[in-house]
Amino acid sequence: MSVVSQALHQSSSSHCQPDEQMRGIFDAMDQSFDELSQCRHALHEHPQVAYEEEFASDLIAKKLDEWHIEYERGWAATGIVATITGQANSSRKTIGLRADFDALEVEEKTSLPYASRSQGKMHACGHDGHTATLLAAAKYLSETRNFDGTVKLIFQPAEEVADSGAAKMIEEGLLQSHPMDAIYGVHNWPSLQVGKVAMRTGGMLASVDRFDVTIRGRGGHGAMPHLTVDPVIVATYIVSQIQSIISRELSPSSPAVISVTNINGGTGAYSVIPEYVKFSGTIRALDQKTREYVIRRIEEICNLIASSHSATATCYFAGENDPTVNDARCVAFCSAVASEVVGDHNVITDYDPCMGGEDFGVFLKHIPGAFVFLGQATSDPQSPHNRSLHNDRYDFNDELIKIGGAYFSRLVERSMPLASAAE
Ligand SMILES: [Zn+2]
Numbered sequence: 001m002s003v004v005s006q007a008l009h010q011s012s013s014s015h016c017q018p019d020e021q022m023r024g025i026f027d028a029m030d031q032s033f034d035e036l037s038q039c040r041h042a043l044h045e046h047p048q049v050a051y052e053e054e055f056a057s058d059l060i061a062k063k064l065d066e067w068h069i070e071y072e073r074g075w076a077a078t079g080i081v082a083t084i085t086g087q088a089n090s091s092r093k094t095i096g097l098r099a100d101f102d103a104l105e106v107e108e109k110t111s112l113p114y115a116s117r118s119q120g121k122m123h124a125c126g127h128d129g130h131t132a133t134l135l136a137a138a139k140y141l142s143e144t145r146n147f148d149g150t151v152k153l154i155f156q157p158a159e160e161v162a163d164s165g166a167a168k169m170i171e172e173g174l175l176q177s178h179p180m181d182a183i184y185g186v187h188n189w190p191s192l193q194v195g196k197v198a199m200r201t202g203g204m205l206a207s208v209d210r211f212d213v214t215i216r217g218r219g220g221h222g223a224m225p226h227l228t229v230d231p232v233i234v235a236t237y238i239v240s241q242i243q244s245i246i247s248r249e250l251s252p253s254s255p256a257v258i259s260v261t262n263i264n265g266g267t268g269a270y271s272v273i274p275e276y277v278k279f280s281g282t283i284r285a286l287d288q289k290t291r292e293y294v295i296r297r298i299e300e301i302c303n304l305i306a307s308s309h310s311a312t313a314t315c316y317f318a319g320e321n322d323p324t325v326n327d328a329r330c331v332a333f334c335s336a337v338a339s340e341v342v343g344d345h346n347v348i349t350d351y352d353p354c355m356g357g358e359d360f361g362v363f364l365k366h367i368p369g370a371f372v373f374l375g376q377a378t379s380d381p382q383s384p385h386n387r388s389l390h391n392d393r394y395d396f397n398d399e400l401i402k403i404g405g406a407y408f409s410r411l412v413e414r415s416m417p418l419a420s421a422a423e
């Protein structure tokens, strides 16, 4: 038994003795660990980016075949939806569990024996591990079926791109073909120690929108600005003014971020006032209302400041991700389940939100659920498990296959208990 497994057994037993079924889950996770960590390493060696994840899709299908789990391929190109029905199905309830499996355009520098074999591509966000984790739960759930209802296992492509795999699966009719009462997801989290599980009610991760603004004035001689409409001046006013949306218009309890990340204007000549200036950036918010407010105010401020200088502003906004907003009841349920897996002293229910984006938010727009972070850092600060997500020396911590696999499995058993287990 690994150190983490032992710690998990002890941590849960120190608070409340794990019941027989929970011990069964821990044992199953230990038994399938070699197989699933090999799967994870194979995925890691063969990273593919959005909608090209044929290797992952084939590997998942092969495992589901081995375990006699029925599934459908072709959702959003490479996505897979598998179905496991419990020993009973009188609850008529269906729970969704989701894992993503796309990689990033990053050149790996880990020197691990299973490092990426594809130049310029890497599993630097741990989606290889999320997939292995959901497979661990799939194996256990299909072998035991200790639940009364149905589980949908959603293996999703293209989490990392604006044209997101979750949104595409929903557009293709996922929620009509496979209706779910609740949906759950996890992400490994390098800033938390392994064994910790963190969540919060409400916004867990932010919405992501990008914006492009063009300020058009009238170019001319740099020595005669009174004969021009200087778009550089207008752009600089706007870039500083839009920050006051955050600091003076939003409640401090509704965090949002506006970052102007590019400004381009001029020809390089020192004495030419350009015709136009372009700037662009990113907007983050933790709820839909704040998100819409910030977008509307950026556009208003651009237009008002531009017109006050006889210039024009053209604004373009594009949404990339909805905020990931956790349902309060699902968070309470997930924290109870996580306590059984890692001990209640290892569960954080008021964790700080992250202003990064995650396309799991689009599922939560339609179905109640919760997305939680699984700590993966070790005591060695140099460990690849402690590197930040998207870093070229990052690596997923395989211990999470057991922790996350046990968490997913217990979620299903607890949300749809068999009559005998409920008594
Ligand atoms: Zn990522």
Ligand SMILES: [Zn+2]
Residues within 6 Å of the ligand: 125, 126, 127, 159, 187
């Ligand atoms: Zn990710």
